[in-house]
Amino acid sequence: MNTVEVNTPGGRYPIHVAPGRLDRLGDSIPADATAIALITNPTVAAHYASRAIAALESTGKRVIRVELPDGEQYKDWQTLNLIFDALLQNRLDRKAVLVALGGGVIGDIVGFAAACYMRGVRFVQVPTTVLAQVDSSVGGKTAVNHPLGKNMIGAFYQPVAVEIDTDVLNTLPDREVSAGLAEVIKYGLIMDPAFFEWCEANADALRRRDPQAMAHAIVRSCELKAQVVSADERESGLRAILNFGHTFGHAIEAGLGYGQWLHGEAVGCGMIQAAELSARVLGLPADSVARVRSLVEAIGCPVAPPDLGTDRWIDLMQVDKKTEGGQLRFVLLPRIGEARSQAVPDADLRQVLAQAAQPATEQG
Known part of the structure; x- marks a missing residue:
């Protein structure tokens, strides 16, 4: 044990x-x-x-x-x-x-x-x-x-x-396994680049529920989350990085209606959008954005966000716990394995949201 x-x-x-x-x-x-x-x-x-x-x-x-x-x-x-x-x-x-x-x-x-x-x-x-x-x-x-x-x-x-x-x-459906793996790879993206590389190398084994691979993924994820919450229980600082992809993901869930996409599916797609926003705001390299997209796809989660309409996206994001004083904050990656929370220019956010052009009905 x-x-x-x-x-x-x-x-x-x-x-x-x-x-x-x-x-x-x-x-x-x-x-x-x-x-x-x-x-x-x-x-x-x-x-x-x-x-x-x-x-x-x-x-x-x-x-x-x-x-x-x-x-x-x-x-x-x-x-x-x-x-x-x-x-x-x-x-x-x-x-x-x-x-x-x-x-x-x-x-x-x-x-x-x-x-x-x-x-x-x-x-x-x-x-x-x-x-x-x-x-x-x-x-x-x-x-x-x-x-x-x-x-x-x-x-x-x-x-x-x-x-x-x-x-x-x-006994889990395959879709539930894939959704959960989105949160696993999140830990690598925000604080452990070696774990992210391990996830890339073991994506197939994880989707197959290989016992050794799953056990390592679960234990390492729990270790990383325990580090964060032990340092910042109430999300006054460091813990905010755990929300990587979640501001986009929560908007997907609320915009489509809870239950249309699984939470992990929405977060997985949201991490791609957050990586794209990171590229615009912090200069995350294009190959890193591509790695995020490839791994989200490899674990079986959607990679194309629903077309909620830019204004609707922003309205949904405004009703989010990451909003401070009416200003939207996002967890962004300067590089894989490092994350920080910050406000972003409205123009950059709108550019990322404008790429969400695929109809929502095709995403569930």
């Missing part, structure tokens, strides 16, 4: 990465827990809920099961209240522990519920997608979406543990 430690002011906790961790979930439940709520969705539950419940019941604690509808479009206030309804109806107290079994949507919404319920209860992340394992389950960002913007209502709230069972990736 590989263990990565995350140490933030909001909490210190381990990330365990190994096959079979689903059967050891009881190890991460605090001894003083009064009850456990396993929160998942029907898709994940069909494969893994029974094993997870058996592992949690081995602690001797009362376990309740809560199923939420599956999909990004349900990461909203109404679904959040379904969690609160279940917790209150079952009279869970503030020593209860929530367990998020699922992808990024489940992890984000359960984490936010944990932050809010009785002003804060403990929770464990059990991510079941590549994207959730390498990104959203680590670092304590929790949120729900608003019709006007993605992840606009949330809190920084750290789990007590992250349990990553690499075996669960075997």
